[in-house]
Amino acid sequence: MAPIARVPAALPPSSLSVFREDIFKGKVLFCTGGGSGICREMTEAILRHGANATIVGRNVERLTNAAKGLSEATGQTVIYAQADVREPKLLQDAVAKTIEKFGRIDFVICGAAGNFLAPIEGLSENAFKSVISIDVLGTYNTVKATLPYVRESRGSYIHVSATLHYQGSPLQAHVSAAKAGIDALSNVIAVEEGPRGVRSNVIAPGAIAGTEGMDRLAPPGATDMSSKISLQRMGEKADIANAAVFLFSEAANYITGQAIAVDGGEIHSRAVYHPYPDAVLGGFQSKL
Numbered sequence: 580m581a582p583i584a585r586v587p588a589a590l591p592p593s594s595l596s597v598f599r600e601d602i603f604k605g606k607v608l609f610c611t612g613g614g615s616g617i618c619r620e621m622t623e624a625i626l627r628h629g630a631n632a633t634i635v636g637r638n639v640e641r642l643t644n645a646a647k648g649l650s651e652a653t654g655q656t657v658i659y660a661q662a663d664v665r666e667p668k669l670l671q672d673a674v675a676k677t678i679e680k681f682g683r684i685d686f687v688i689c690g691a692a693g694n695f696l697a698p699i700e701g702l703s704e705n706a707f708k709s710v711i712s713i714d715v716l717g718t719y720n721t722v723k724a725t726l727p728y729v730r731e732s733r734g735s736y737i738h739v740s741a742t743l744h745y746q747g748s749p750l751q752a753h754v755s756a757a758k759a760g761i762d763a764l765s766n767v768i769a770v771e772e773g774p775r776g777v778r779s780n781v782i783a784p785g786a787i788a789g790t791e792g793m794d795r796l797a798p799p800g801a802t803d804m805s806s807k808i809s810l811q812r813m814g815e816k817a818d819i820a821n822a823a824v825f826l827f828s829e830a831a832n833y834i835t836g837q838a839i840a841v842d843g844g845e846i847h848s849r850a851v852y853h854p855y856p857d858a859v860l861g862g863f864q865s866k867l
Contacts, residue, residue, distance in 0.1 A: 588810035591817040594624050594824040604629035607681040611635045612690030614645040617819050624820035626653040633677040634659050664691045664717030670724040684728040686827050689718040690739040696750040707753045714757035733776030738765045740783045742846050762838050769836030778835040785842020788813040809844025
């Protein structure tokens with residue numbers, strides 16, 4: 580029996596075709612890592628629904644260009660604050676700048692991160708510590724700096740994690756440990772702050788095309804991993820942005836303490852033993 584042709588999932592729609600344009604009118608987003616990549620895309624999606632934003636990062640030139648580009652693309656107000664998330668005082672200053680400009684913080688995306696490929700034997704103690712500090716300590720510092728204002732607005736956190744730690748991922752000990760820590764921290768925030776009306780969730784992106792992370796972490800020579808993904812296409816940055824719009828929206832007001840993998844089902848298909856997807860499309864079965 581000839582295999583059935585693969586049918587890749589449709590590309591993600593614009594969130595504007597699903598949610599009203601004004602659902603975040605008057606709201607303010609504070610996003611670490613918002614100057615580039617997935618976090619910039621998430622920020623733009625939130626802006627397109629009426630929010631204003633502060634983007635935070637270390638590279639001033641990148642932040643300046645991103646803030647200008649986001650404002651021009653959406654018509655919303657975007658400011659930037661230079662800060663290393665490992666430094667609490669710098670984050671506190673970034674929050675103060677946001678409050679001075681906008682008077683509130685409703686949504687926080689904790690997206691600052693670091694990654695590279697290294698086996699444990701080749702991973703220095705300092706390199707391991709650096710990733711833990713950026714990802715876990717940086718998330719903690721961001722939450723500490725913003726929490727009083729998120730409580731006031733009965734707002735919401737989204738933490739950008741990964742699926743690497745759902746199983747043993749070679750060359751990713753440092754990031755796996757860091758992302759597991761972020762997931763655990765989000766769960767505690769959800770429990771402690773839920774009675775105050777604050778929600779906290781995790782988005783765990785899978786393989787997302789056109790990102791620095793994918794370019795850096797993909798196997799040598801790999802150009803298309805879609806056949807290993809259940810929905811038969813690579814993820815797009817817009818897939819993550821759409822998930823963020825949903826989680827910040829009132830449609831998700833009873834969702835907290837969750838880690839949502841936005842990966843096209845890859846966590847379930849990447850460990851199959853038989854050739855995928857040919858084994859399932861070709862009607863494979865054992866002989867009786």
